Amino acid sequence: MRFMLTDEQREFARSLDALLRAADTPGVLRAWAAGDHGPGRALWRRLGDAGVFALAVPEAYGGVGPLPVEAAVACVELGRYAVPGPVAETLAAGVLLAGAGGPAAKEWLPGIASGAAMVSLRLPGHGPYALDADAADAVFTVDGDGLRRAPGPGELSVSADPARRLFRPGPGGEPVAGGRAVEAASRAAGDWASFATAALALGCGEELLRATVAYVKQRRQFGVPVGSFQAVKHRLADTLLGLEFARPLLYGAAVELTEELSGGRAGAGSPEPGAGVGSGTGPAEGPSGSGLGTGRGAGSLGAGSRTGPGMGALGAGAAVAAAKAAAGEAGYAAARTALQLHGAIGYTEELDLAWWLRRARPLRDAWGTPSACRARVLAG
Numbered sequence: 001m002r003f004m005l006t007d008e009q010r011e012f013a014r015s016l017d018a019l020l021r022a023a024d025t026p027g028v029l030r031a032w033a034a035g036d037h038g039p040g041r042a043l044w045r046r047l048g049d050a051g052v053f054a055l056a057v058p059e060a061y062g063g064v065g066p067l068p069v070e071a072a073v074a075c076v077e078l079g080r081y082a083v084p085g086p087v088a089e090t091l092a093a094g095v096l097l098a099g100a101g102g103p104a105a106k107e108w109l110p111g112i113a114s115g116a117a118m119v120s121l122r123l124p125g126h127g128p129y130a131l132d133a134d135a136a137d138a139v140f141t142v143d144g145d146g147l148r149r150a151p152g153p154g155e156l157s158v159s160a161d162p163a164r165r166l167f168r169p170g171p172g173g174e175p176v177a178g179g180r181a182v183e184a185a186s187r188a189a190g191d192w193a194s195f196a197t198a199a200l201a202l203g204c205g206e207e208l209l210r211a212t213v214a215y216v217k218q219r220r221q222f223g224v225p226v227g228s229f230q231a232v233k234h235r236l237a238d239t240l241l242g243l244e245f246a247r248p249l250l251y252g253a254a255v256e257l258t259e260e261l262s263g264g265r266a267g268a269g270s271p272e273p274g275a276g277v278g279s280g281t282g283p284a285e286g287p288s289g290s291g292l293g294t295g296r297g298a299g300s301l302g303a304g305s306r307t308g309p310g311m312g313a314l315g316a317g318a319a320v321a322a323a324k325a326a327a328g329e330a331g332y333a334a335a336r337t338a339l340q341l342h343g344a345i346g347y348t349e350e351l352d353l354a355w356w357l358r359r360a361r362p363l364r365d366a367w368g369t370p371s372a373c374r375a376r377v378l379a380g
Contacts, residue, residue, distance in 0.1 A: 005069075005073065009069065009070060009073050012051075012070060012073055012074070013073050013074075013076070013077055015050065016047075016050060016052070016073075016074060016077040016078070017077055017080075019046060019047070019050060020077065020078070020080075020081040020083065021081075023043050023046070023081070025043075025081045025082055025083060025084075026082075026352040026355060027039065028040050028043055028083075028084060029082055029084055029163045029355045030355075032084040032085070032135075032163045033084075033162035033163040033165075035134075037135045040084045040085055040135070041118070041135070043083065044085055044115055044118055045115045045116065046115070047078070047083070047115055048113070048114050048115010048116065049114075049115060051064065052074045052078070052115070053090055053091065053094065053112050053113055053114075053115055054113040054114070055067045055070050055071040055074060055091070056071060056090075056091040056092070056094035056095055056112075056192060057094040057098065057109050057110075057112055057113040058098050058109075061098065061105060061106070061109035061110055061113060062109065062110040062113040062114065063094065063109065063112075063113040064113075065094070066094075066095060066098075066192075066257075066261055067258075068192075068195065068253075068254040068255075068257035068258050068261075069251065069254040069255070069258060071091060071192075071195070071196060071199070071254070072195070072196075072199045072250055072251060072253075072254045074199075075087065075088070075091075075196045075199030075200050075203065076199045076200075076202055076203040076206070076250075077203060078200060078203065079199060079200035079201060079202060079203020079204045079205075079206075079207075079331075079363075080203040080204070080206055080207045081203075081207070082163075082204065082207070082355055082356055082359055084132070084163045084164075085118060085132055085135065086118060086119065086120040086121075086130075086131045086132045086135075086136060087196065087200065088192075088193045088194075088196035088197045088200060088366075088367065089119060089120045089121045089130070089131055089132075089136075089193060090112060090117075090118055090119045090120075091192055091193070091196050092121055092123075092189040092190070092192040092193035092196065093108070093112060093119040093120075093121055093140060093189065094109060094112050094113070095185065095188050095189045095192045096121065096123075096140065096142070096147070096185050096186060096188070096189035097109055097112075097140075097185075098185070099181060099182075099184060099185025099188055099189070100147050100176070100177040100181055100182050100185045101177065101181065102176070102177045104147075104149075104176040104177060108138065111137075117137045117138070118132075118135060118136050118137050119136055119137060119138050119139070119140065120132055120133045120136040120138075120139045120140075120167075121139070121140055121141070121142075121189065121193065122139070122140075122141040122142070122150075122169055123141075123142050123186050123189060123190050123193070124142055124143065124144070124186065125190065126190060126193070126367055126368070128168050129157065129166040129167060129168060130150070130153070130154070130166075130167050130168075130169050131164060131165070131166060131167075131366075132164070132165050132167075133150070133152075133153035133154060133165075133167035133169060134153045134156075134165060134167065135165075136153075138150075139152075139153060139154075139167075139169050140176065141169055141173065142182060142186045144183075145178055145179055145180060145182050145183045146175065146177075146178045146182065147175075147176040147177040147178065147182045147185075147186075148172075148173040148174060148175055148176055149173050149174045149176055150169035150170065150173045151169075151170060151172055151173045151174075152169070152170065153167045153169065154167045154168045154169040154170045155167065155168045155170075159362065160358060160361055160362050161355075161358040161359050161362045162358070163355060163358075163359070164359065164362050187317075190367070191257070191316060191317050191320045192257075193367045194320050194321065194324045194367040194368045194373075195250075195253055195254070195257065195320045195323065195324070197324065197328075197363055197366050197367045197368075198246075198250055198253070198320070198323045198324040198326075198327040198328065199250055199327070200363055201324075201327045201328045201330070201331035201332075201360070201363040201364060202243060202246055202247065202250055202327040202330065202331060204331045204334075204335075204356055204359055204360055204363055205239075205242075205243050205246075205327070205330050205331030205332075205333070205334035205335070205360065206243060206334075207356055208331070208334040208335055208337070208338040208353070208356050208357070208360065209236070209239050209240060209243065209334050209337070209338070211338065211353050211356075212236065212239075212334075212337060212338040212341050212342065213227070213236060215341065215342055216232055216236070216341055226341070232341060235337050235340070235341065236337065236341075238333075238337075239330075239333055239334050239337045242326075242329070242330035242333050242334070243330045243331075243334065245326060245330070246323065246326035246327040246330040249319075249322050249323040249326045249327070250323045250326075250327055252319055252322075252323070253316070253319040253320045253322070253323040256315070256316040256319040256320070257316050257319075257320070259316075260315075260316040315380065317376065318376055318377050318379070318380055321368060321372075321373040321374070321376035321377050322373070322377050324367070324368045324373045325368075325370045325373035325374055325377070328363060328364035328365070328368075328370055328373075329364060329370055331360045331363055331364060332360045332361050332363075332364045334360065335356070335357050335360035335361065338353065338356075338357060339357055
C-alpha cells in the first residue's frame, strides 16, 4: 500500500506541532506527575479548541467524527510531545458513549468534543486500571453489558511512568446504559483506544529517534561525532525502519476503521487516486481553529493511491492490533536505542528525554500487549 495524507491533514499536523512546541510539555509533564493538573488541563482545552477530541465524537453531539485518519494524525503529534492525560481513553469514550446512546451521551459528548471534559475508561479484557482517573471528570467502566460511571478514581497503583497514573476504580457506581448496544460500543471503544495508543507510541518513538540523532551529532569521541561510527549508524537505521514499517500499518488501520464506520469493506477494490474513503458530504467546517472538514475526503487518505491486496481480509479489529503491535514495539525499540546512545545521561531526571524514555514501554503494553495483539491478528 501507499498512503498519502491530504493537504488539509498535513496542515492539521503542522498546526498541532506549532501549538505543542509553544506549550513547554516537559514542564507540563513534571507538574502532572507531581499532582498539579492545572497546566495539563489548560493544554487539554487548547487541544479541544484545535478539534482533537471532536474527531471521535459524532456531529450530532458537537463533534466532527468519527474520523480515524485525522485522529491518527493528531495522536502521533501528541505522542511526539508526550502530552499527559487520558488522550486515548477520552477519544475511546467518545465512541463508547455515542454507541451506547441515551442521556449520558447528551451529557458528556459535547464536553468531550470541546475539550471541556476529560474522561477515563476501564473496559473488559484490557486490565483493571483507569489512566489518570484522579484528573478525569468522569471514569466509565463496562462490565458485561452494563455501562457505569465509577464512584471515584479508586486505588492508585505504581506506574513505570509517573506522568501516567494508574487507578483501580471500585465496584458500583451510577448505571449509565445497558444491553447489547453497550457490548458493541465497548468493543469499538477498545479498538479506538488501542488505535490511538498505537499512534501515541509511534509519535513517542519518532521524538526519541529525533533527539538521539541530534545528540550523536554533538557528542564526540576520538575527535569525531559518535554518530559517524558505523555501529551507531546501523542502530539508528534499524530504529528508523521499525518506525517507518509501523506507520503504514497505523494508517491502514485508520482506513479499515473508516470503512467499517461507513459500512464498506476494505480489500474489495482500490479507490481512485484522490477519492479517499470518507463518506461525508457536508460543508468543510469544523471546530474553531481546527482546520478540519466534514466534507468528501475528510476521514480519508486522499491525494494518493492505495494498491495491493489491502488489509480488509483481516477486519478493522485485527488491523488495529497489527498496528498496535508494530508501533508499540517500534517505540520501545527507539527508547532502548536512545538510552544506549545517550549513555548515563539518559538515566538522569533532569534530561527532558527521560519522560519519553519512561513512556515508551507503558504505551507498548497499554490497550493490548504485543503478544495479545499478535494473537488477535492470527485469529483474524
